[in-house]
Amino acid sequence: MLVFTLLAAVTYGLIELGLFRSIPFSGATLIAVCAFAALGGFLFLNTLYLQEVRGLSALHAGLYTLPLAVTTIIASPLSGRLVAARGTRVPLTVAGAAMALGMLPMTWAGADTAPWQLFAGYLVFGFGFGMVNTPITDTAVSGLPRERAGVAAAIASTSRQVGTALGVAVIGAVVASSAAGGVDQTTQHAAWWILCGLGVAVLGLGLFSTGRRARATARPAHTEMVAR
Numbered sequence: 001m002l003v004f005t006l007l008a009a010v011t012y013g014l015i016e017l018g019l020f021r022s023i024p025f026s027g028a029t030l031i032a033v034c035a036f037a038a039l040g041g042f043l044f045l046n047t048l049y050l051q052e053v054r055g056l057s058a059l060h061a062g063l064y065t066l067p068l069a070v071t072t073i074i075a076s077p078l079s080g081r082l083v084a085a086r087g088t089r090v091p092l093t094v095a096g097a098a099m100a101l102g103m104l105p106m107t108w109a110g111a112d113t114a115p116w117q118l119f120a121g122y123l124v125f126g127f128g129f130g131m132v133n134t135p136i137t138d139t140a141v142s143g144l145p146r147e148r149a150g151v152a153a154a155i156a157s158t159s160r161q162v163g164t165a166l167g168v169a170v171i172g173a174v175v176a177s178s179a180a181g182g183v184d185q186t187t188q189h190a191a192w193w194i195l196c197g198l199g200v201a202v203l204g205l206g207l208f209s210t211g212r213r214a215r216a217t218a219r220p221a222h223t224e225m226v227a228r
Helices: 002-011 017-021 023-053 058-064 066-086 089-107 115-142 146-177 185-209 212-227
Strands: none
Touching: 017 023, 017 146, 023 058, 023 089, 023 115, 023 146, 023 185, 023 212, 058 066, 058 115, 066 089, 066 115, 089 115, 089 185, 115 146, 115 185, 146 185
């Protein structure tokens, strides 16, 4: 539904495709999709893992993920301070690396994996996700002229929703395609690696969209938009 909304907006001129000539803006849009796809996919897949593989109840599965929520809460204001002091490059780099590293323990997790290993992964992933939100908006807005700040923030917000929907859909399809005999550690293996890859994508896109050459592409876009 969100994808069709975006297509309709482009068709009727509500979103100018020329905006995406700015690498920082385009990069922020893709980072939002990847980061929130990782979160949506993780929440879906982790719930299956905790309840179907480890046999936990819904309540205990929710309690297991509390470390992720705690570190996300801690990292979010820290991310804002880093953006204000150092720009968006550092928090995006930390976010991508942490999200990828946080998923690594899950790629070999099984029914008897020690809880502390899971908690370590949740803590690191939650910290990375907490770091990514503020620089997404800042990078998107900085890639366009001030009069387009509202459009930039709105597209970044929509990209988050698209990412969440895609994450659940893709991870669900991957698990379903290999789970004819039931959900177990083996059927989830590829899905965990996809989530790890999304963290790497956030890292790569963060470095690419905040470099000197990327920032230079925002200047012609500024000039073109002001001329219009």
